[in-house]
Amino acid sequence: AAAAAAAVAPSCRLFLDLPRPQMNNNKGNNNNRAPRPATAHHAAHTAPLSIPPPVLVAWPSCARAAALSRVHDALRSVMLGTPSGRKEAAAWLRDAVAALPVHPSAALKNFAAILPSKDRPRGAEGAARALLALALERCPREVVGVIGRSPRDWRAFFEGDKERVRLWFSHFVHTGRHTRGARAICNFALAHRDRAWGWIVWTGKHAQSPVVVASKLRYFCEIDVYRTVANFAAEVPEFWASDELWETLETGEVLSIELEFFSSLLHRRLREDAAGAGTQEAALRRVLEEYVRDEDFTMLCQKVLPFLGEEDLCRFTGGLLPAGAEAQDG
Secondary structure, three states: OOHHHHHHHHHHHHHHHOOOOOOOOOOOOOOOOOOOOOHHHHHHHOOOOOOOOOOOOOOOOOOOOHHHHHHHHHHHHHHHHHHHHHHHHHHHHHHHOOOOOOOHHHHHHHHHHOOOOOOOOOOOOHHHHHHHHHHHHHHHHHHHHHHOHHHHHHHHHOOHHHHHHHHHHHOOOOOOOOOOHHHHHHHHHHHHOOOOOOOOOOOOOOOHHHHHHOOOOOHHHHHHHHHHHHHHHHHHHHHHHHHOHHHHHHHOOHHHOOOHHHHHHHHHHHHHHHHHOOOOOHHHHHHHHHHHHHHOOOHHHHHHHHHOOOHHHHHHHHHHHHOOOOOOOO
16 A cells, blocks of 8 residues: 555655646537646646746646546645645645755755854754764764864763763773773773873772783773773863863764764854854865765655755745756766
């Protein structure tokens, strides 16, 4: 049933978008005549969701135009007269937009319009965060480079959250080849023994000395990871701006722990930039531009457009149709 509905949807969408036929009331055998095209004024008043009418502006030739007209009116009333109908119509519109052959420059312009700007400080927030989350997932190294070494943001991400600490800092192994945040703790503690060693919490019967652990890195498996990270957050602020931590973060793998946190962080930076308080978010906008230009337009629409409200969806579609319907990539 779902497959059948999917197959029928495009034809139904075209059917709803077509204007009512102009009926010929002259007597005679005129049943097989094609109906006259509707006027531009009438088509504008029948376009769903205030979107300009599609290229097809005439009904197909049909001997039962009067019956089709009644069905057309009934369907439009059902689709656009109820909340569920409007949602269904919006879903059809998103599918239609996603199927357009849109030039990358047109896609870039319209997706950029949902981001915070001086005229619209928050942008289309839900859709903007969805776009940022996609960029975080698809090009993490570039995005983490924009976030940078900001010790405040990294400490805020890990401080007080056991699950995040576990996912990043608990990768100690008995071979001594520690990875991710575990490697950062190991290297920082050994390189800055006077500053950091006393804040390591051990789970064994006694604390280990730096000299012993330096030759037997497996002993790092005996530390209480969460309490140690909590101590570093409270007492060793230089750890959060250190080379040892950054060389484990710069791959961007850490972003996958919680995309929502980082998309909110970047959205806040874009808002600050739009308000004139930001100073470095041009780099973030460049990363987003490159991502949108290289990404599949259909996938972007499927992931981002569901977060747009009706007004923003109409604005997005209106920005694409004039150029997007004709432009071909390349």
